[in-house]
Amino acid sequence: MTKLEKKIAKLHNRKYCTLVGNGTTAIYLSLLSQGFKNKTVAIPNNVCMNVILPIYFSGNIPLFIDIEKETLGIDVERLNGKNIDSIISVHSYGNVCDIGYIESYCNDNNIFLIEDAAVAQGMYFKNQVLGSFGSVSILSFGSGKNIDIKHGGAILTNSEDIHENIKVNLADLGKYSASKENKIGEISKKHTKLYNIDYGKSVNKYANEFKKLCLDNKNYFLYQFDNNFKDNLSKQLDELNNFIEIRKENGNYLKNRLENKTGVIILEPKYGSSYWRFNIFVENHRDELFRYLLKKKYKVSSWHHSIDLIFEKRGCAVTPISDWVGENIINIWTNEDVDRKYLENISDDIIKFFKG
Numbered sequence: 001m002t003k004l005e006k007k008i009a010k011l012h013n014r015k016y017c018t019l020v021g022n023g024t025t026a027i028y029l030s031l032l033s034q035g036f037k038n039k040t041v042a043i044p045n046n047v048c049m050n051v052i053l054p055i056y057f058s059g060n061i062p063l064f065i066d067i068e069k070e071t072l073g074i075d076v077e078r079l080n081g082k083n084i085d086s087i088i089s090v091h092s093y094g095n096v097c098d099i100g101y102i103e104s105y106c107n108d109n110n111i112f113l114i115e116d117a118a119v120a121q122g123m124y125f126k127n128q129v130l131g132s133f134g135s136v137s138i139l140s141f142g143s144g145k146n147i148d149i150k151h152g153g154a155i156l157t158n159s160e161d162i163h164e165n166i167k168v169n170l171a172d173l174g175k176y177s178a179s180k181e182n183k184i185g186e187i188s189k190k191h192t193k194l195y196n197i198d199y200g201k202s203v204n205k206y207a208n209e210f211k212k213l214c215l216d217n218k219n220y221f222l223y224q225f226d227n228n229f230k231d232n233l234s235k236q237l238d239e240l241n242n243f244i245e246i247r248k249e250n251g252n253y254l255k256n257r258l259e260n261k262t263g264v265i266i267l268e269p270k271y272g273s274s275y276w277r278f279n280i281f282v283e284n285h286r287d288e289l290f291r292y293l294l295k296k297k298y299k300v301s302s303w304h305h306s307i308d309l310i311f312e313k314r315g316c317a318v319t320p321i322s323d324w325v326g327e328n329i330i331n332i333w334t335n336e337d338v339d340r341k342y343l344e345n346i347s348d349d350i351i352k353f354f355k356g
Helices: 003-011 021-033 049-059 100-110 162-168 177-198 201-216 227-238 240-258 284-293 320-328 339-356
Strands: 018-022 040-044 061-065 086-090 110-116 138-140 153-157 264-266 277-282 329-333
Touching: 003 018, 003 227, 003 284, 018 021, 018 162, 021 049, 021 110, 021 138, 021 153, 021 162, 040 049, 049 061, 049 086, 049 201, 086 100, 100 110, 153 162, 177 201, 227 240, 240 264, 240 277, 240 339, 277 284, 277 339, 284 329, 284 339, 320 329
Parallel strands: 040 061, 040 086, 086 110, 110 138
Antiparallel strands: 018 153, 138 153, 264 277, 277 329
């Protein structure tokens, strides 16, 4: 391991770390490390496309599972009776899922657990740092993450065999390039357009077309870490707690301004969580409020819809909680890109919207 990889491993109480090009590559190599082919990989149905793509890329089959209401993590009770080879457990929206219980379930049932801490790095479950659960954990340092260098990811494990296998498969991947990043950006924009403009079950009619687009461009998504980013990554690792504190303060400020003053439901962080985004649910007029905020150039998103709608014909998943989240959520930026005046303005406009 390099000095930087050892630093990341130590921060997450792991023996081994491998830097890779992005979070998608991290999941892809984690699945390859087990030699999985045509195996069933369970995922919560309210995740970004970068979680499901490596399942397809590695020749495996996603199983879309509904989430639990409290943490928005995968509901393992819904796995009973199903033949599962692996679970990707995502700390969705930076909200820590019940990873301790999920890990015990996987150990008892011989299931390969991948902990996805991409948007929850630096947070804890019962005093144990995220990134230290499961057979492997993955991190991302892409746009919007707690550490944001616009590039890179990491795979963490305590298994020497897994670590060595990952390094062998990583060597077969191409190097990072701006053209690959641009292609991913183009596909991501198409994805955003689909779920923002044509959200709902009608978006499902585009599933075959969009899935084919992603599979045809597989090689653009998978690549090695570029060492030109290593100094910035090392520096931001030292600032991680500060970044999380900024999000926490901004999230609490929005909570105090919006709580009991509007028709929104606030997702409050559980366990050792903090705010990745400030997440609200709007059961009436979500789309109208979303468009209103976008028109005013606020940094908001409607992540995440039920991911099966984009990649498979609906009918393969029954996920009412995931569907409800996708139809009602708005995410408000809380990172260092926004200041107190910005948060005051956006909260004022949300209050104004509901009064109007």
